[in-house]
């Protein structure tokens with residue numbers, strides 16, 4: 153056996169001469185190598201490649217004596233495992249890799265995956281914040297930094313980006329998404345994939361990306377995580393799938409399917425999604441990994457009788473790798489031997505996985521990513537910190553700024569910084585924080601202290617208590633509502649200071665997986681504190697920290713200035729101070745609508761008109777139109793909204809036919825007294841179609857920087873495809889007729905015109 157192993161290893165090494173992944177791809181070398189390797193594999197070894205384990209112990213030490221770990225170690229050593237997740241550090245991944253490569257018959261390397269969602273150790277703003285930058289380069293740079301750190305620690309593959317279109321603020325994972333819009337999500341999907349993967353998977357500083365969750369996980373009923381999804385084919389094709397198509401077109405290496413059922417079929421068992429649409433329709437060449445244990449959950453869904461049935465349904469439907477349900481390893485061999493599952497189906501899945509391993513260069517050197525030296529210099533480097541600060545400041549959204557209260561003068565004589573969130577060095581790190589060191593973020597308080605002049609007095613009061621020992625149990629937070637013990641100090645400070653900076657929002661563990669909430673207002677007694685502070689000082693700047701749109705109409709209405717900062721990452725405090733004191737003129741825009749009330753959810757700007765839209769004369773006393781009788785239909789803060797310290801005006805709209813498509817342009821002018829950057833947005837409505845179309849759809853945006861008084865033409869060209877929509881069968885369809893366009897700074901832009909096409 154040993155001799156055979158040596159011969160096989162020599163065989164692989166000689167087959168792996170070109171070291172550049174792209175060269176191998178272009179010359180068609182990888183497919184040939186995959187075929188040769190496949191020909192040597194037993195059925196058991198093939199099924200091993202489809203099997204992914206969680207790393208339940210630190211590989212730097214001995215295998216624990218418990219049965220589970222012992223069995224896993226044995227299976228890794230005998231080639232019955234293709235990938236692992238949560239194996240960490242350069243040293244740990246090296247040891248785990250050794251176990252596979254040096255012991256198994258063919259020495260096939262493992263692929264190591266990890267949830268690097270918004271950074272590895274140096275934390276970026278959470279994904280929804282990055283989307284709020286509406287900035288391709290910022291999003292790309294962010295995932296490039298995350299990839300560099302992860303790759304240096306032996307990680308080959310991130311389970312990101314999450315590109316589930318998310319339009320329900322109750323859903324805790326809205327924080328991991330690019331928000332409510334399919335177009336913006338598609339742009340971000342591409343940027344994130346490019347950032348993680350670079351030009352070459354074989355590059356030592358890049359990792360394979362994984363677009364997730366395929367599909368429709370973000371549209372769970374009631375915003376409750378893992379809940380049923382029941383949507384029309386039109387919604388599937390027009391809303392859910394475009395970001396995944398964009399990721400696939402951008403060359404994403406892998407996709408993760410989802411926990412939810414979609415119209416009665418769990419995603420793992422959906423041949424429509426995984427085979428027809430993804431692999432056959434889009435020509436996706438990578439592999440699909442299941443979500444954690446989700447192949448097994450098909451039994452719980454009531455879709456599969458038992459493990460064998462679940463394995464059969466998943467492999468037939470196109471789920472290639474089984475993450476931790478340990479069902480493929482148990483059931484697939486028998487299914488193939490009994491000729492219920494064809495060998496070709498297994499071969500296809502194995503080939504897809506081996507191809508990515510070749511592209512990552514793992515057959516050239518299985519340890520190439522596990523470099524302790526690189527880990528030391530790369531992880532947490534100064535450049536990475538500078539990079540995340542830049543991404544963070546681009547992610548902040550100025551929601552309101554009455555009487556130009558912001559930016560503040562750096563030499564203001566006194567500032568009261570109030571709120572537990574303001575002093576937290578942990579909350580800005582967000583949920584899904586990978587290897588971030590607890591309490592390592594720059595807090596808002598520190599950021600302000602770093603920015604102000606030597607003569608400024610900065611004093612802090614906690615005010616309310618939000619972050620307690622019970623971070624996962626939000627309902628307990630309301631117990632803290634009655635605790636006003638911090639109010640007195642806060643009110644006194646506010647009274648004695650020139651200006652108040654009050655941090656309000658959520659603990660970072662209020663959003664994330666399994667963190668859905670039925671109530672999306674502020675927890676604890678934050679609003680009450682704000683009311684008290686405003687009584688003694690009108691100059692209150694609210695700095696929001698949150699992972700979801702909040703229902704806080706009164707906060708917005710009553711506070712002169714509100715800055716949305718999400719969970720802004722390791723450099724949060726410094727980035728926020730950059731904006732508060734005007735070193736950076738804010739340019740972010742909301743990727744999600746902020747509601748008046750949770751009862752409006754799911755709330756999104758691209759709704760349909762209905763047969764009974766707002767009647768002329770809102771107050772006409774009419775009742776029988778589509779509305780709520782107690783709150784407006786609209787958002788408090790609409791999708792696309794975001795202010796700057798300067799002002800912008802749009803004029804001179806021009807719409808003309810261009811080939812099969814249309815060209816729309818407008819003149820954008822900086823009418824304020826500061827240089828600034830605006831995200832000019834283009835919205836469209838297809839007036840009449842065989843499937844009703846939304847009243848507005850984002851069709852393009854451009855980030856434009858203008859000096860005081862400067863004007864620039866923003867120009868959008870839409871092709872026939874851009875003007876089309878997907879039919880219920882998934883065909884892209886253009887229907888001639890009237891189209892209306894709007895250009896402006898948000899989804900309620902008023903500069904508009906029509907064209908007949």
Ligand code: NOJ
Nearest residue numbers: 237267311364443444665
């Ligand atoms: C479950 C989550 O849904 C998924 O997004 C994540 O990547 C896996 N767990 C692995 O941690």
